[in-house]
Amino acid sequence: MPVAPLEQENHQRDAEFNKAMHGKSAQVTGGVAAMFAKDQGAKQLAVDEYFKHFDNKRAETETAADREARTREYATLTRHYYNLATDLYEYGWGQSFHFSRYSVGESFYQAIARHEHYLAMKIGIQPGMKVLDVGCGVGGPAREIAKFTDAHITGLNNNDYQIDRATHYAVKEGLSGQLKFVKGDFMQMSFPDNSFDAVYAIEATVHAPKLEGVYGEIFRVLKPGGVFGVYEWLMTDNYDNDNVEHRAIRLAIEEGNGISNMVPISEGLAAMKNVGFELLHKEDLADRPDPMPWYWPIAGEMRYMQSYRDLFTCFRMTHFGRSVMHNFTGLLEFVGIAPKGTKKTADALAKGADGLVAGAKKKLFTPMYLMVGRKPEN
Numbered sequence: 195m196p197v198a199p200l201e202q203e204n205h206q207r208d209a210e211f212n213k214a215m216h217g218k219s220a221q222v223t224g225g226v227a228a229m230f231a232k233d234q235g236a237k238q239l240a241v242d243e244y245f246k247h248f249d250n251k252r253a254e255t256e257t258a259a260d261r262e263a264r265t266r267e268y269a270t271l272t273r274h275y276y277n278l279a280t281d282l283y284e285y286g287w288g289q290s291f292h293f294s295r296y297s298v299g300e301s302f303y304q305a306i307a308r309h310e311h312y313l314a315m316k317i318g319i320q321p322g323m324k325v326l327d328v329g330c331g332v333g334g335p336a337r338e339i340a341k342f343t344d345a346h347i348t349g350l351n352n353n354d355y356q357i358d359r360a361t362h363y364a365v366k367e368g369l370s371g372q373l374k375f376v377k378g379d380f381m382q383m384s385f386p387d388n389s390f391d392a393v394y395a396i397e398a399t400v401h402a403p404k405l406e407g408v409y410g411e412i413f414r415v416l417k418p419g420g421v422f423g424v425y426e427w428l429m430t431d432n433y434d435n436d437n438v439e440h441r442a443i444r445l446a447i448e449e450g451n452g453i454s455n456m457v458p459i460s461e462g463l464a465a466m467k468n469v470g471f472e473l474l475h476k477e478d479l480a481d482r483p484d485p486m487p488w489y490w491p492i493a494g495e496m497r498y499m500q501s502y503r504d505l506f507t508c509f510r511m512t513h514f515g516r517s518v519m520h521n522f523t524g525l526l527e528f529v530g531i532a533p534k535g536t537k538k539t540a541d542a543l544a545k546g547a548d549g550l551v552a553g554a555k556k557k558l559f560t561p562m563y564l565m566v567g568r569k570p571e572n
C-alpha cells in the first residue's frame with residue numbers, strides 16, 4: 195500500500211470539539227452517566243465522520259482504495275471512534291482498555307493488572323524512570339504501572355476526552371505527581387529525541403496507518419539503550435487477504451475497534467527491525483497453553499469466570515447482556531434521552547467483538563503479540 199502523508203494536527207479544533215461534544219462529562223463517575231451527557235449535534239458529527247469509512251463497505255467488494263482512504267484519515271477516524279466508544283468501554287470493561295491472559299482463581303481485574311505488570315517487568319521499568327505510555331486510553335495501565343514501579347509516566351493520546359478522563363482519575367487517586375497526560379498524534383510526537391528511559395504501548399499502536407511510522411517515533415524519543423515493549427494487535431500469518439471470510443473478520447474487527455489498517459505479524463516484526471530496534475523478545479501470548487482463552491469475556495463464556503465479584507462485569511459482555519444494554523440505549527435514543535448514534539456505536543462494538551472472537555477461534559488474529567526491542571547505544 196502506498197505511504198499516505200500524515201494528517202495535519204489541529205489541537206485547537208480538537209479541544210473545541212471535545213468541549214462541544216463532551217462538555218463536563220469527563221468529570222462524571224461511570225460510563226453510563228457520561229454517555230448520556232453529550233451534545234447531540236457534535237455527537238452526530240462524530241458518528242458521521244466515523245461511520246462514513248465503514249457504512250456500506252463489504253468484505254466481498256472491499257478495494258485497496260477503501261483501505262487507503264481510511265489510512266489517509268487515520269487520526270480523525272480513531273479520535274472520533276474514541277469520542278463514541280470511551281464511555282461504553284468504561285461501562286462494559288473498566289479503565290484499562292486491553293485484553294489479558296487469565297489463570298485459575300484469578301479475578302478479571304487481577305488478570306488485567308498482571309498483564310500490565312508483565313510488560314513493565316519485560317521492559318525493566320525501575321523507580322524514578324521516565325516512561326512513555328503510547329496511546330494511554332483513560333490511564334488505567336499508567337496508574338497501575340506507576341503504582342507498581344514508582345516510575346514517572348507520560349501518557350500520550352490523540353483524544354482530548356480520554357486525556358480529561360485520565361487526568362481526572364490521576365487526581366482522584368493522588369497520582370498527579372507521577373503521571374501526566376499529553377495530547378498528540380503518535381505518528382508525529384512533540385517530544386524531543388532521546389527523552390524517555392523506557393516506552394510501552396498496550397493495544398494502541400494498531401491505530402497507526404503504518405506501524406513503521408509509530409515505531410520510528412518511539413525509537414526517536416527513546417534514549418539509547420532504552421527498551422520498548424508492545425502488545426500489538428496483528429493478523430497472524432494464517433490470514434489470507436484473498437479469502438473473503440478472512441477479510442470479513444478483519445473488516446469487522448477494524449470497524450468495531452477504530453482501526454484503519456490492520457496488518458500481519460510479519461509486518462509488525464519487519465517494522466520493529468526496519469526502524470532500528472534490536473529485537474529482544476517476540477511471542478504471541480495468545481498461544482500460551484492457558485486454561486481459558488483471552489477472548490472468553492467478550493465471547494460470553496461465563497463458565498470461565500473465576501470470581502463471583504466478576505459476575506456483573508462479565509454478564510454485561512455476554513450477547514444477552516449486550517443486547518439488554520444496546521436495546522435500552524436504543525429506547526432512550528427514541529425518546530430523546532440518549533443522543534442519536536449511541537445504539538449504532540454499541541452495535542458496531544458488538545460486531546467488532548464477534549469479529550475478534552471469530553478471528554481468535556480461527557487463529558487469524560491476536561491482540562497480544564509481544565515485541566520487546568532495545569534502541570542500540572550508538
Ligand SMILES: CC(C)=CCC[C@@H](C)[C@H]1CC[C@H]2C3=C(CC[C@]12C)[C@@]1(C)CC[C@H](O)C[C@@H]1CC3
Binds near residue numbers: 398492547
Ligand atoms: C480497540 C483496541 C485496540 C483495544 C481495546 C480492547 C478492548 C478493551 C475492547 C475491544 C472490544 C471492546 C468491547 C467492549 C469493551 C471494550 C472492548 C473489550 C464492550 C464489552 C463494551 C460494552 C458494550 O455493550 C459491548 C462491547 C463489546 C466490545
